[in-house]
Amino acid sequence: MNPGDAYEPVIGLEVHAQLLTRTKAFCSCSARFGDEPNSNVCPVCLGMPGALPVLNLKLVEFVLRMGLAVGSRIAPRSVFARKNYFYPDLPKGYQISQHDEPICAGGGIDIDLPGGGKKRIGLTRIHMEEDAGKSIHDIDAGTLLDLNRCGVPLIEIVSEPAIGSPREASLYLSRIRQLVTYLGICDGNMEEGSLRCDANVSVRPRGTASLGTKTEVKNMNSFRNVERALEFEIGRQVRLIADGGTVVQETLLWDAERNVAIPMRSKEEAHDYRYFPDPDLAGVTVDDAWIAAVRRDLPELPEPRRDRFTRELGLPGYDADVLTAEKGVADYFEATLAALGGREGAVAPQAPHIASLAQRAKAVSNWVMTDVLRVLSAGKTSVAEFPVSPARLASMIGLIGNGTISGKIAKEVFEDMVSTGEDPRAIVERKGLVQVSDAGAIERAVDGVVASNMPQVQKYLAGNDKVFAFFVGETMKTMKGKGNPKVVNEVLRRKLDALGR
Ligand code: ADP
Ligand code: MG
Numbered sequence: 001m002n003p004g005d006a007y008e009p010v011i012g013l014e015v016h017a018q019l020l021t022r023t024k025a026f027c028s029c030s031a032r033f034g035d036e037p038n039s040n041v042c043p044v045c046l047g048m049p050g051a052l053p054v055l056n057l058k059l060v061e062f063v064l065r066m067g068l069a070v071g072s073r074i075a076p077r078s079v080f081a082r083k084n085y086f087y088p089d090l091p092k093g094y095q096i097s098q099h100d101e102p103i104c105a106g107g108g109i110d111i112d113l114p115g116g117g118k119k120r121i122g123l124t125r126i127h128m129e130e131d132a133g134k135s136i137h138d139i140d141a142g143t144l145l146d147l148n149r150c151g152v153p154l155i156e157i158v159s160e161p162a163i164g165s166p167r168e169a170s171l172y173l174s175r176i177r178q179l180v181t182y183l184g185i186c187d188g189n190m191e192e193g194s195l196r197c198d199a200n201v202s203v204r205p206r207g208t209a210s211l212g213t214k215t216e217v218k219n220m221n222s223f224r225n226v227e228r229a230l231e232f233e234i235g236r237q238v239r240l241i242a243d244g245g246t247v248v249q250e251t252l253l254w255d256a257e258r259n260v261a262i263p264m265r266s267k268e269e270a271h272d273y274r275y276f277p278d279p280d281l282a283g284v285t286v287d288d289a290w291i292a293a294v295r296r297d298l299p300e301l302p303e304p305r306r307d308r309f310t311r312e313l314g315l316p317g318y319d320a321d322v323l324t325a326e327k328g329v330a331d332y333f334e335a336t337l338a339a340l341g342g343r344e345g346a347v348a349p350q351a352p353h354i355a356s357l358a359q360r361a362k363a364v365s366n367w368v369m370t371d372v373l374r375v376l377s378a379g380k381t382s383v384a385e386f387p388v389s390p391a392r393l394a395s396m397i398g399l400i401g402n403g404t405i406s407g408k409i410a411k412e413v414f415e416d417m418v419s420t421g422e423d424p425r426a427i428v429e430r431k432g433l434v435q436v437s438d439a440g441a442i443e444r445a446v447d448g449v450v451a452s453n454m455p456q457v458q459k460y461l462a463g464n465d466k467v468f469a470f471f472v473g474e475t476m477k478t479m480k481g482k483g484n485p486k487v488v489n490e491v492l493r494r495k496l497d498a499l500g501r
């Protein structure tokens with residue numbers, strides 16, 4: 001038997017999300033990413049003696065947004081603690097964090113299981129924290145320090161040891177990414193480190209309840225790396241135990257180049273950090289009015305939005321999933337639909353083929369899911385930078401709906417819009433792409449095609465209906481793709497069938 005079948009993994013994730021506040025957690029330095037190194041620092045975030053921290057209330061508001069979105073209990077009073085350790089990127093010698101009394105406890109995040117169904121991953125806690133600086137290892141200059149990140153606010157979301165596979169871990173992480181971006185509290189960028197994940201993992205005989213000794217894997221900066229690192233570490237632990245060894249509690253660093261996790265240090269225990277309440281900061285008090293205000297301002301969350309897309313707009317579940325995966329894409333979709341007449345269907349008279357809300361929603365969904373997302377993923381850009389505005393995409397879809405251009409020509413117009421950003425009507429005019437629906441013009445084209453393809457006509461009349469597609473293709477070619485397909489089909493049938501009488 002494969003030893004992997006006898007054991008099952010248990011995974012718990014600690015996810016850090018860097019918050020999009022304007023200033024740092026305890027001083028008024030800018031929290032912006034990517035500024036000149038060491039330009040956003042002051043006595044407070046550098047830990048100069050006597051400098052006193054002042055809590056940024058945006059940090060509390062942001063953690064409350066997350067806590068309320070995932071159903072955590074909010075502590076009326078919580079406490080900041082100092083987590084003490086020595087490292088060159090930590091000039092204060094401690095990080096301000098929360099220990100015994102975090103602001104949020106409990107709650108959960110639902111994931112869609114690969115095999116169907118949902119699973120709720122329970123949360124242990126969500127707490128507030130400040131970031132440390134960044135060491136930059138340069139071949140020529142040696143180790144350099146950028147302290148801009150010191151004091152940038154983070155939340156840490158700690159899951160229960162309840163994640164059952166590397167795939168589940170990555171699905172859970174993408175749910176968190178989706179949530180924090182919907183909530184507008186973090187940009188969710190894993191490559192730049194604004195969303196970071198430490199993965200704790202142990203294995204145990206399948207079907208047993210107690211937990212094995214865990215290791216912690218760090219340094220995975222993509223969803224794919226989280227999965228690969230966990231697969232690696234689970235395999236290592238299973239083989240170790242199957243060979244009669246024991247897992248040692250330690251911290252490992254994922255090396256994505258070599259596809260291995262390398263031991264970094266033996267795991268420190270909480271007492272190694274000598275946590276104690278920060279004497280410079282009062283506790284955080286959150287009253288019901290504050291909670292109510294934050295709750296009132298929560299945006300529509302991914303799951304309700306997805307359900308609304310299927311219920312109100314009649315979209316298939318698959319479309320709703322794809323469209324709501326990212327808030328920006330869902331916003332773009334809805335803006336396009338609104339420009340196309342939204343619920344009212346204001347442009348319906350000009351676009352009779354997409355007169356109902358469900359038809360318009362599906363038409364917009366098709367363009368966003370296939371063409372817009374294809375361009376975005378090819379260019380690795382976000383929808384915010386997409387050159388075609390919702391209004392312009394809507395007007396192009398309107399041109400198809402009212403028969404001005406065919407769906408096929410629309411693909412060409414779309415590509416043109418992506419590269420020039422021009423108005424679709426201007427492109428159609430400039431390139432002479434207006435669809436020909438005039439029966440007279442189509443009849444002339446059909447007559448020519450029929451006359452020069454008599455052998456195929458014989459086959460058609462002998463009952464071979466497959467050659468019909470050939471005639472459609474030839475007619476379209478003659479008309480440079482601009483024939484209205486519906487009219488072309490009608491005229492062809494009529495003319496060909498007439499020849500058989
Ligand atoms: P530590 O004190 O080492 O930081 P915690 O108890 O704070 O450990 O847990 C950190 C994370 O590790 C949590 O997400 C938790 O669910 C997970 N975890 C704890 N024990 C185990 C275990 N035996 N196997 C897998 N994950 C675990
Ligand atoms: Mg911990």
Ligand code: ZN
Binds near residue numbers: 027029041042045
């Ligand atoms: Zn500062």
